[in-house]
Structures are given as structure tokens and as C-alpha cells.
Amino acid sequence: MDIFSLDWIGFILTGFATLFLIGELLVNMRGIFGLLGLGFITVYFTAYLETGSFIIMLIIYLAGILLIMIDGKVVNDGTLATIGLACMLLAVALAAPNLFAGLYAVIGVLIGGFSSPLFLKVFKRRNMWSKITLKDQLTTEKGYNSMNQDYKKLLEKQGVTLSDLRPVGTIRVDNKNYSAVSNAEWIPKNSAVKVTHVDGTKILVEIIENEHRNNTHGS
Numbered sequence: 001m002d003i004f005s006l007d008w009i010g011f012i013l014t015g016f017a018t019l020f021l022i023g024e025l026l027v028n029m030r031g032i033f034g035l036l037g038l039g040f041i042t043v044y045f046t047a048y049l050e051t052g053s054f055i056i057m058l059i060i061y062l063a064g065i066l067l068i069m070i071d072g073k074v075v076n077d078g079t080l081a082t083i084g085l086a087c088m089l090l091a092v093a094l095a096a097p098n099l100f101a102g103l104y105a106v107i108g109v110l111i112g113g114f115s116s117p118l119f120l121k122v123f124k125r126r127n128m129w130s131k132i133t134l135k136d137q138l139t140t141e142k143g144y145n146s147m148n149q150d151y152k153k154l155l156e157k158q159g160v161t162l163s164d165l166r167p168v169g170t171i172r173v174d175n176k177n178y179s180a181v182s183n184a185e186w187i188p189k190n191s192a193v194k195v196t197h198v199d200g201t202k203i204l205v206e207i208i209e210n211e212h213r214n215n216t217h218g219s
Helices: 009-026 032-048 051-075 079-095 099-121 127-152 209-218
Strands: 158-161 168-173 176-182 192-199 202-207
Touching (some): 009 051, 009 079, 009 099, 032 051, 051 079, 079 099, 176 192
Parallel strands (some): 176 202
Antiparallel strands (some): 158 168, 158 192, 168 176, 192 202
């Protein structure tokens, strides 16, 4: 009896293929999981497809894994992961000889994919993902710190209100507009103000009394 005539064999092949291929991306197994996964999925496709179709379906399947990886580590909005999963399911379903075999193959992909994170409990996580996460974190912190430094330079500088501060409004300092807050007081538009405190990106200002009196008398 030909083992590939059994509908459930696709479940075994696609399940282990997905388990090991995604597992290779998650843990550092020096390519062993990758070779195992590629072997399982190659056996699955070659068992049911001619050479030309086999190559096409294999590319679609592997592209799906790549899209899931990119979404998980770069984009993080679920769109590419959904497309990637659809590619994997479509590839194994179309390669199946009948409806039931295709259903088994699809279930195998789903179970294998959702089971692959279990490798993280046993094997060492790939440093690549830690480096990517650390790089993103450092880039974010660098940008945040750079912005904080720019705001701190505003301390003790003078500017003018572009709107009424009640107590929040907009000011202009050195030809740049900033959101600012007064010390629980109402400051009218076109008033001269001085930056008295900067906390992160929060700017606290107070009115310059002499300028305020001059503006009041002038009006």
C-alpha cells in the first residue's frame, strides 16, 4: 500500500515541516531544524506534484514563512502575517490530491506553526532577534533623548504666544512652534513669555511682566 495514498499523511508532513522551519527562525539550531523542515515539505510536494508545480508551490510556501517572519519582527501589524499564512495554507491545499488530504495538510500547517514557539522553552533563542529588538530600542531611545535635548535648550529662552494659554496653548521660540502650558494662569495671545521649566517634551512658561504691562498700556 502506498503511504502517500493515505489522506492523513499530509498532516504529518506539513505539520513537521512548519514546526521545524518556523522553529529554525526562533531558536539557534545551526540549520538542523531548517533542513528537517525543508525535507518534510519537499517530500510532501514531490509526492503529489510534477517538478514545475512543485517548485512554484514550494516558493509560495516558503514566501509565506518569510512574510510571517517580517511581520513579527519588523512591521508588527498582522497584515503580512495573515498574507503569509494564507500563502502557506494555499500551497499545501492546492498540492493535495483530494479535499480530505488538503484539509489534513492545512490543519498540519496550523498546528505546526502554533506549536513551534514551544522550542523556546527548550532551546536557546536566536541572538538575531535580540539584536534587532535591542537596535530598535536603542534607536527609539536615541531619538527620544535627542528630542529631549532640543527641548532642554529652550530653558530660560523667551518667546511669544501664538494662542491664548488657558493654560495650554502654542508658543513660538527661535522661529519654531511648540505646545506649552502656563502655571495655572491665563496668558493672552501675542504675550511675551519665558520658558521656566522643561520636563521631557512638556514646556512650562510664564509671562514676562514688563512686556505684558507695555502691551497693556499700548492697547
